[in-house]
Amino acid sequence: MDKRFIAELAKIAGEEYVSTRQDVLLAYSQSASMAIDPVMPGAVVRPGTSQEVAQILRLATKHGVAVTPRSGGSSLQGEVIPKPDGLVVELLRLKDIKLHPELRSVTVGSGVTYGELDKYLKERDLWIPVYPESSLVCTVVGNVAVNGAGPGSSLFGCTGELVLGVEVVLPDGRVVQTGSEANPNAPGPFQRYAFGPDLTGLFIGSLGALGIITKVSMKVMRRMKYFDYCTYGFDTAEQAERFLIEVKEEDINGLFVSIYDGDVIGLFMDMLGDELGIPKTDWPHRTVPMTIGRVREDHLKADAETARAICEKLGGRVLGVPELPRMEWDGRLWNFVRACYAHGWHWRTLYHHQTPTNSHRSVDEISATMDKYGFLGHTAGFHSGHASFNCYPHLYFDAQEKDEEQKIRDAHRELASTLYKTGAVPFKLAAYWADALEGVQDYMDLLSLVKNTLDPHGIMNKNVLGGI
């Protein structure tokens, strides 16, 4: 990388926050995306303010240097892998947290992790009720940039639903605030849909391709204290899917409601059952763990009774097994992920949303692909909002075997196309979806137009957002 460029970077951020050391760059060449090849950047810079970010983007535009914004580096689909000899802008030094108690909102800098924010809010009896399982390392801004979801989404939808506004630095160095805070006289973030079209939404899921988000304002809520953990069993996929719909229709506060195929829960329990103290169970065709949460205890009791009644009316069985939803909610699913890591598996993932009544089609397609290519893997999912279901298929493979590596890429490409044909929609528009997206040319053209307008020199995380 050009020495004068590095010297100018150091002038902006301070020498100690710029590095071209190979061992440092090695750390930034990869992410938690285990199945994607690392790429060495040319330099990393760690700005401490929005103004420094602005100066860095202006400089990168002037020199035509490819920029990859990076926060926690925990994304799984290669979004944060840098460009060869490009610049990584790591945003973890922006650590401000500002609570607006009367507006029920909080503004955080791009370096604040979910874990740090949750600790801060817990001391005040508050929370942000959607909480990704990677929370100890993933930042709130990073999760907004990928349009994430997680425990809590069954009731509150994806992370984006809780966003009130962002401060974003455009590639030309302009610093723009969206939402009610665009009015400098506003008391704080209280309304996202201000000033016409939803420009906040433009940056939700933008994967660092349109600019750098330096702050995000989020809704906060009173922390729920009363929880009911219960597992329900069904003999058919249709019953389980219907259960999810009726839970919504009856206004039950299902914070996290998953569906597991019998084989998948069997696989996990073989790995973890003893350790978690989950009794040996003859798992039914579909297992549905649900955590219900309420601020008031009497409301919780009514919800729990109604849920059990719906299950029985649909011909299901109330299995109990509270350890399972408790592990999902209190443990943020971490045990499942840990089990995969502990067994040394690499995964390929194809996160997508289905409708609840279509979720079995994802399970069927994923199972068929695993059978066809001979891969082990798992899939499960959770209710992710009003009428959507987040599926997270993981195909495991041995990265040391070059043949397997090629085979997994082929299987992944094929599966993206098959899932798309079942009506699935990608919510993290990672590049590998690009080949599968038929019939959305006008939409993708519009996205390209937006990208080219905001980033005419094409410096921001190119070829990531749906391959744009």
Ligand SMILES: Cc1cc2nc3c(=O)[nH]c(=O)nc-3n(C[C@H](O)[C@H](O)[C@H](O)COP(=O)(O)OP(=O)(O)OC[C@H]3O[C@@H](n4cnc5c(N)ncnc54)[C@H](O)[C@@H]3O)c2cc1C
């Ligand atoms: C064990 C495990 C569990 C996970 N569970 C979940 C889960 O439950 N839900 C979920 O949604 N995800 C989950 N993930 C994926 C990952 O944690 C999320 O994608 C997370 O939001 C990424 O945040 P990050 O701070 O690590 O961002 P990074 O990985 O650093 O970046 C992610 C993307 O956002 C861009 N970006 C980063 N910072 C900025 C910024 N300031 N401005 C603009 N663009 C930026 C990057 O360029 C990249 O495209 C999991 C990952 C792991 C390893």
